[in-house]
Amino acid sequence: MVNMEKIRFLQCLSKQYPTIDSAATEIINLQSILNLPKGTEHFLSDIHGEYRAFSHVLRNGSGAVMKKIDDVFGDTLFEDQKEDLASLIYYPSEKLDYVKSQGKADDSWYRTTLYRLVSVCQIVSSKYTRSKVRKAMPDNFRYVIEELITEKKEVLNKKAYYDEIINTIIEIGCADEFIIEMSNLIQQLVIDHLHIIGDIYDRGYGSHFVMDSLLNYHSLDIQWGNHDVLWMGASAGQTACIANIVRTSILYDNLSVLENGYGISMMPLVLFAMEQYADDPCEQFAIRFRHNQGMTTQTKLAMKMQKAITVIQFKLEGQLIAKHPEYKMDNRRLLDKIDIKKGTVLLDGKEYEILDKNFPTINFDNPYELTKEEQSVIAKLRNSFINCGKLKKHIKLLLNKGGLYRVYNNNILFHGCVPMNEDGTFRKINLFGEDLCGKALYDEIERCARKAFFSVNEDERRTGRDILWYLWNGPDSPLYGRDKMTTFERYFIEDESTHKEKKDVYYKLINDDKVVDSIFAEFGAKGENAHIINGHVPIHHTEGESPVKCNGKVILIDGGFSQPYHKVTGIAGYTLIYNSYGLMLTAHEPFKSVDATIRSGRDMQTNQVAKEVSQKRILVGDTDNGKRLRENIKDLKELIKAYRDGTIRQNQKN
Numbered sequence: 001m002v003n004m005e006k007i008r009f010l011q012c013l014s015k016q017y018p019t020i021d022s023a024a025t026e027i028i029n030l031q032s033i034l035n036l037p038k039g040t041e042h043f044l045s046d047i048h049g050e051y052r053a054f055s056h057v058l059r060n061g062s063g064a065v066m067k068k069i070d071d072v073f074g075d076t077l078f079e080d081q082k083e084d085l086a087s088l089i090y091y092p093s094e095k096l097d098y099v100k101s102q103g104k105a106d107d108s109w110y111r112t113t114l115y116r117l118v119s120v121c122q123i124v125s126s127k128y129t130r131s132k133v134r135k136a137m138p139d140n141f142r143y144v145i146e147e148l149i150t151e152k153k154e155v156l157n158k159k160a161y162y163d164e165i166i167n168t169i170i171e172i173g174c175a176d177e178f179i180i181e182m183s184n185l186i187q188q189l190v191i192d193h194l195h196i197i198g199d200i201y202d203r204g205y206g207s208h209f210v211m212d213s214l215l216n217y218h219s220l221d222i223q224w225g226n227h228d229v230l231w232m233g234a235s236a237g238q239t240a241c242i243a244n245i246v247r248t249s250i251l252y253d254n255l256s257v258l259e260n261g262y263g264i265s266m267m268p269l270v271l272f273a274m275e276q277y278a279d280d281p282c283e284q285f286a287i288r289f290r291h292n293q294g295m296t297t298q299t300k301l302a303m304k305m306q307k308a309i310t311v312i313q314f315k316l317e318g319q320l321i322a323k324h325p326e327y328k329m330d331n332r333r334l335l336d337k338i339d340i341k342k343g344t345v346l347l348d349g350k351e352y353e354i355l356d357k358n359f360p361t362i363n364f365d366n367p368y369e370l371t372k373e374e375q376s377v378i379a380k381l382r383n384s385f386i387n388c389g390k391l392k393k394h395i396k397l398l399l400n401k402g403g404l405y406r407v408y409n410n411n412i413l414f415h416g417c418v419p420m421n422e423d424g425t426f427r428k429i430n431l432f433g434e435d436l437c438g439k440a441l442y443d444e445i446e447r448c449a450r451k452a453f454f455s456v457n458e459d460e461r462r463t464g465r466d467i468l469w470y471l472w473n474g475p476d477s478p479l480y481g482r483d484k485m486t487t488f489e490r491y492f493i494e495d496e497s498t499h500k501e502k503k504d505v506y507y508k509l510i511n512d513d514k515v516v517d518s519i520f521a522e523f524g525a526k527g528e529n530a531h532i533i534n535g536h537v538p539i540h541h542t543e544g545e546s547p548v549k550c551n552g553k554v555i556l557i558d559g560g561f562s563q564p565y566h567k568v569t570g571i572a573g574y575t576l577i578y579n580s581y582g583l584m585l586t587a588h589e590p591f592k593s594v595d596a597t598i599r600s601g602r603d604m605q606t607n608q609v610a611k612e613v614s615q616k617r618i619l620v621g622d623t624d625n626g627k628r629l630r631e632n633i634k635d636l637k638e639l640i641k642a643y644r645d646g647t648i649r650q651n652q653k654n
């Protein structure tokens with residue numbers, strides 16, 4: 001007996017496929033897709049605002065575009081011709097301007113260029129269905145591009161046919177626009193899906209530019225990093241998150257992200273710092289410049305601002321920790337451990353001299369209370385953050401496209417770690433009144449965090465905001481994966497042993513086959529082509545550390561995109577590429593500039609560092625999408641059966 005539920009579902013489906021023919025056609029279409037090679041996935045993490053390098057690897061497909069050009073033209077083009085074509089595809093409008101400025105953009109250049117673009121387009125679109133390629137095409141040129149890139153067997157004189165189209169494009173003055181649209185189409189087809197595994201924000205000059213470029217990205221998911229949740233908390237109005245962001249932005253000389261990127265004024269903090277710390281050189285608060293600026297007035301002011309917001313941050317965090325005993329962070333409340341008369345602080349039972357003894361706004365009988373002026377500063381900053389429409393839009397993208405983890409084509413993606421015990425079991429953590437571990441812990445934390453934005457209950461919103469701060473630096477935070485964040489010690493205590501942040505035992509255990517298999521089981525990845533893919537921990541690449549652990553089952557892809565971390569990793573970021581032949585990990589050299597690429601055609605240097613070739617070509621049918629398509633095929637077959645046995649009436653046009 002076909003149950004009512006099923007019939008209702010099939011009736012609904014029959015609206016979309018009103019006849020046996022329409023259902024059968026769709027089945028044939030879906031069946032054909034299953035046998036196509038899987039789309040190419042790119043994985044990036046820890047971009048940290050390094051916008052130009054990030055934008056470049058999206059444009060050049062981390063080297064994939066140049067590979068396609070080589071495939072098409074081989075040695076029929078000289079290297080510089082291939083580089084010219086590549087840089088045009090990466091930066092079409094900028095390159096066009098440059099070619100014109102050189103007086104080279106004549107009709108023959110356009111004709112040659114258009115033909116070459118069409119050839120590259122044909123190869124990058126060959127692995128997809130025509131409908132998928134058509135959807136990727138720009139509205140204005142869809143018809144023409146389709147004419148040009150689809151083989152025309154029946155056309156007798158193909159050359160004349162194509163020449164006619166190309167000449168017309170040039171004659172009617174659409175060549176520039178056409179070149180731009182074709183280049184963007186090639187870029188889009190080279191990266192079928194983009195995964196970002198956390199830490200878009202902080203340390204770099206262009207986090208907001210990165211977010212802008214992701215807003216309309218054709219196929220994307222984002223696993224939140226501990227820096228990203230800090231910005232989520234700030235946008236939701238969590239003041240300790242706000243103080244951390246302002247402090248880090250000053251520290252890395254990135255206030256432009258806040259002031260120009262998000263229109264958040266620093267004026268209240270400027271005025272407060274100038275007055276409160278007028279005679280204080282704030283020596284512990286040196287600025288980490290991208291290019292050294294020396295001790296200018298601006299630098300001196302930035303140091304005062306950094307000290308002012310740091311004191312506010314420690315006070316706010318002290319209050320927050322007291323409010324949440326379940327965070328087990330009492331050891332991070334250090335202001336009340338300061339003996340200001342002796343100029344020392346008591347840390348884990350040991351007394352250390354503090355390098356800065358001037359805290360005019362701290363009443364050491366009640367050290368976590370903000371002064372009236374400090375309250376006014378943080379209130380104004382909070383107001384700016386929660387009312388910043390652009391930041392809201394960016395955070396909405398993180399909420400819509402992201403989460404704390406994702407299982408995608410049998411790979412488990414998350415920024416940090418799964419909290420573990422030494423014996424390889426999942427560590428139980430009690431943040432919500434019950435012991436949780438592994439996947440359940442992740443799910444419950446994400447549910448709580450989302451309430452900061454969507455709950456109508458103020459207590460739930462506040463708990464959600466606070467958990468975002470906890471995720472940033474809590475000792476059991478799966479996104480942080482270290483026992484403490486030693487910001488206080490790194491500002492005020494000389495003894496570097498106090499700066500140490502002990503990593504979660506996860507980072508040792510991910511070399512253990514059994515432990516990794518238990519994580520696969522926990523999160524539902526199976527089979528030999530399952531992987532764990534993380535960011536967060538910079539790989540000391542040039543010192544010989546491998547990003548590939550547990551004989552290929554675990555891949556850590558934080559290659560230090562952000563300039564301050566180039567010295568840590570020795571490279572400028574990794575891209576992991578997963579196509580129908582398998583996995584390939586590439587390492588980037590620092591990106592020079594758009595101008596250098598356009599003028600010299602010099603591309604970003606990208607080298608392959610690891611590869612895992614799959615035994616057989618991976619088809620769409622082997623992917624999550626393939627599973628969904630097979631379910632659709634099954635439903636359509638049931639619909640056809642229901643049509644045939646009269647359970648459901650076809651809606652045939654008469």
Ligand SMILES: O=P(O)(O)OC[C@H]1O[C@](O)(COP(=O)(O)O)[C@@H](O)[C@@H]1O
Pocket residue numbers: 199203226227248482485486487501536537
């Ligand atoms: O997630 P990430 O990028 O490692 O950032 C967290 C780490 O950065 C730190 O906050 C140090 O950062 P800064 O050097 O930028 O201050 C560490 O204390 C912490 O372990």
Ligand SMILES: [Mn+2]
Pocket residue numbers: 198199225226227415479535536537
């Ligand atoms: Mn991180």
